[in-house]
Amino acid sequence: MxxxxxxxxxxxxxxxxxxxxxxxxxxxxxxxxxxxxxxxxxxxxxxxxxxxxxxxxxxxxxxxxxxxxxxxxxxxxxxxxxxxxxxxxxxxxxxxxxxxxxxxxxxxxxxxxxxxxxxxxxxxxxxxxxxxxxxxxxxxxxNVPQAWWCYPKHPVAGQEVRIFGRDLARRPDYTTAFVYITKHGSQGKWLDVIKADKYSATVKLPHNLSSGIYQLWLHAGNGGQFGWSEPLEITVCESPEIKTRVSHIINTDVDLHKIIHDFAEKGGGTLKLNAGMYHYRGTLKIPDNVTLEGSGIGKTILQVEHSESQDFVYSVALGWNIAPGRIHTPGDIMEYKLNVPISGRWNVWVRYATEMSPWNQSGVSGNMTLQVDDGQPVPMLNLPNTGSFGSFKWSLCASLDLKSGEHHLQWKNVKGGGISLDAYVFALDPDYQPKDNPFPETSDRIIVLQGENVTQFKTKEGELPGRITSAIWLAGDNSAIMDLTISGNPQISDGVLIQSDKPLEWVNNCRIERCRISDLEGKYAEICGVRFVRASN
CATH class of the missing domain: 2.60.40.10 (Immunoglobulins)
Incomplete structure (x- = not known):
């Protein structure tokens, strides 16, 4: 810095x-x-x-x-x-x-x-x-500005960035904000502020801004050098090249999942489909910089066949104050992918809520375990009652010796008892304590894992929030579909999901043009033609 x-x-x-x-x-x-x-x-x-x-x-x-x-x-x-x-x-x-x-x-x-x-x-x-x-x-x-977070965190030059926090605009009317951007010891510049209020400010980055790591500083409008916020770091990326490659006017008897994946691996572009009905199973993922273009509404039809549950992408609104429910039965298991940046002993904090006093229990300490790969299960301790199943508290529940790399993490309910498990935070610093304002973010010494971001959910009565099945998934920046009919089945609740495949990241510049969505009959959630989750233009 x-x-x-x-x-x-x-x-x-x-x-x-x-x-x-x-x-x-x-x-x-x-x-x-x-x-x-x-x-x-x-x-x-x-x-x-x-x-x-x-x-x-x-x-x-x-x-x-x-x-x-x-x-x-x-x-x-x-x-x-x-x-x-x-x-x-x-x-x-x-x-x-x-x-x-x-x-x-x-x-x-x-x-x-x-x-x-x-x-x-x-x-x-x-x-x-x-x-x-x-x-x-x-x-x-x-009364100094408090800049907590912004989106997108990885903008490009010329893009608008929205900053969130408190006291971001000048008191008392909160209509004028002052935002300064600088890069690693270089002279910076004041940004054009498009809109501002007490809790947010929207700025526009210069078109000639080079890529790299920058700091956003907000100023109170008075107080001189005493009026600065703490800096908010963003990474400005190079503007993505729009792919113009056109390929594969294909027949209907193909594996769409494999065709699209291979096309994306070669750099993307526009993948054209002939007229006809294309059958596939599960959720069809459209990655970064891929456009799936048909021959017209009613001419090119994507038909979802009956599929196994693991073939679908489930739209779970990942975030804070969202937790799996009814995971109270002994033997209930949730599994996660855990990416560890540095080897060491990591403290495991959980943001949880429980209230077991109606069953004469003081909480759920020792009732659940965490297991990494094939290691020994470690009891989760220090989980007293919090007042209700919606009153979330932080608790240091375990410590784990972890090696850098990707691991399989298993949570298991061993003895029974209800818990709302909002998030895990793994901290390498033994003195670190997470808090709610602002919420923790993943770094090289902190790992944030949302409780609902599971890879496997094996429970008797458990429920994941927002368990919604989608026919099409626009999962990356500049992904698009056009000139198609999308036909669902009784398993499908959403026609198109627009959400990044990277947890808690925003997805940008996705497009749906001249498409029809029909036959959505899923019963587990409200029917929705297009669902947006952290999507920006």
Whole structure:
């Protein structure tokens, strides 16, 4: 990461406070800013801080605090050594560098502090210090943008990117956002913001942006170097070449699955079908950069035959707060594919919900096991009742020695008992603890595996959420079908599913042109002609 902390970047501002006897305060640490530095929108804060002021070991320490508050609103601090002696710095109409505001502390004790901001202060970035007899704390800040995630995560130059988070646009009206993009220590540029509100901002990437890893920074519109969000990393990809190869005007007596797969392996293009009825089993997958083109509606017909359940792609809405249900019977098994980037001892966290008190049980600790490949089953511990089967909590339930590579993971209910299993998070860092805001994401030291993303589901009464069968699956960027009739059967609920074959990724630029979808009779879900799951144009 090419970024600098404020402690090393804003010393030029610290002594212009308007008072020569002003007490100096500790600098912030671990607040990042773009590097090289850039002129920020709005005015530059110049609070009385000095990098040589180091808080005492016994000065107040702030562990958690409210993220935002406006004039005549309260915010909360949790820590140790707290008192009612606070210093609040914020924007002022007459003093561009900001000023101290007299905030009102209440509910004060050593570990807890509530503070109300003055009604006549301005809705802006606020910096807050707390002092006890040993000196001042490090500061916290309110109302800076919090960029949590964006889509697509792998855009191309000229594409729109939507950023999600909190306080993304300038207060108080949340209509104007400031988004800066930079690449590994190079000078960046401010992006054109198409639309913005408190929780999202849509920007357009420059058409001449080269591929590579970039950082998106959001600014509050005031506060100067104190007003930056933490960076959000994106990977800009090269624009895909549109395949123009046309091949295979084929007869009806063919294996469509194999023909399409082989065609995609050679680079894709347009695969044309003669008039006639083409019979196939299961879900027909259309990969990246492949267009399946018929000879017209009613002339080229794709007919799904009765198929074994494993031949279908099931549209399961992978994500948070979605979990398999009714997996309470001893012997129930869920199996997964687990890709491990680094060998080591991995802590296994689960986000789960259970409530077994009606059956006089304190939870399901030890009732389930995890098994990797042909290894010994490992009990899942620390799974107390959470209050309901919809109240999800995080728990460290096991540790596993894993080698890098692809593995087979099996969850098994050994002793019985109900559980809603939202997700597994495997963490290589022994001190790592997942949280809900934001949710964890897979990296080289973290593996996120959604509970419903199974490869096998062997249960007596279990149910997977959104178990929907599809006739056609547009599974990759720039996949398309046109000039076809798609004919289902009693097993089919969806005519066409548009969803990436990569878990939790977005799929882009899929097309359906001049197609008819008929004879969908599946009873396990609502009939749907075209289903979109994380699909973008």
């Amino acid at each position: 090419c970024q600098a902390t404020i402690a090393f970047s804003i010393m030029v501002f610290i002594l212009n406070t308007g008072s020569s006897d002003q007490e100096l305060l500790p600098m912030p640490i671990n607040w990042h800013i773009p590097k090289p530095s850039v002129t920020t929108p709005g005015t530059e804060y110049k609070p009385p801080v000095d990098e040589n002021v180091v808080p005492s070991e016994y000065a107040p320490k702030i562990y958690e605090n409210s993220e935002d508050a406006g004039p005549d609103q309260s915010f909360f601090i949790v820590g140790s050594g707290l008192t009612e002696n606070v210093f609040v710095w914020g924007r002022d109409a007459q003093m561009p560098e900001g000023r101290r505001w007299d905030a009102q502390p209440y509910l004060v004790n050593d570990n807890y502090l509530a503070i109300t901001l003055p009604e006549r202060s301005y809705d802006s970035v606020y910096l807050v210090w707390v002092k006890n007899s040993h000196g001042w704390s490090r500061p916290i800040r309110l």
